[in-house]
Amino acid sequence: MKVLKIDHIGIAVKSIDEAKNLYSGLLGLNHEGSETVAEQKVTTAFFPVGDTEVELMESTSPDGPIAKYIEKKGEGIQHIAFRVENIEEALAELKAKGIQLIDEKPRRGASGAKIAFLHPKSTFGVLVELCEKQES
Numbered sequence: 001m002k003v004l005k006i007d008h009i010g011i012a013v014k015s016i017d018e019a020k021n022l023y024s025g026l027l028g029l030n031h032e033g034s035e036t037v038a039e040q041k042v043t044t045a046f047f048p049v050g051d052t053e054v055e056l057m058e059s060t061s062p063d064g065p066i067a068k069y070i071e072k073k074g075e076g077i078q079h080i081a082f083r084v085e086n087i088e089e090a091l092a093e094l095k096a097k098g099i100q101l102i103d104e105k106p107r108r109g110a111s112g113a114k115i116a117f118l119h120p121k122s123t124f125g126v127l128v129e130l131c132e133k134q135e136s
Contacts, residue, residue: 001090007083007131008046008053012066013075016045016058023047023054035110042066044110055081055110079117081129087114090130094118106132 013019016034023029029047036043041064045056057078059067069078084090087106095101100119109115109131118128 001093002085004083004085006052007081007129007133008055009077010055010057010079010081010129011076012069012073012078013056013058014070016043016056019056020045023056029054036060037108037110039108040065046110079127079129081115081131084130084132087116087130087132091116099123106130 011019020031024031024047029049032046032048032053034043034045038060041059041061043058043060045058047054047056057066059065059070061067066078091101091104091106095104100122101116102119103116106114106116109129111133114132116130118130120127
């Protein structure tokens with residue numbers, strides 16, 4: 001498995017519009033765009049920082065994973081995402097090494113990325129996302 005970089009840090013928020021005030025207004029980060037991923041019941045907003053990004057995530061439904069996360073733990077860092085060269089190979093390798101996977105197969109994430117999550121029980125309490133993106 002080849003990890004290329006930290007792709008992004010996902011932050012669960014109740015309101016992207018309110019959180020944008022901090023990230024754009026106070027910190028001066030450029031808002032790259034927002035996208036709703038219906039299958040994940042989430043709207044995302046990306047803010048590039050050097051070679052990585054901050055991803056704000058707002059639930060589109062009270063039963064969505066981000067709404068449930070905020071209800072349980074409050075707003076804040078929800079996951080860290082590592083970009084990998086080949087997500088299918090990475091998942092197979094990690095599973096063979098005994099890592100508990102949330103996703104056995106990749107699913108579609110924002111910007112058409114392939115994503116999959118590792119269970120925090122296997123990653124010292126951190127929700128880890130693997131992502132594979134096609135370079136443009």
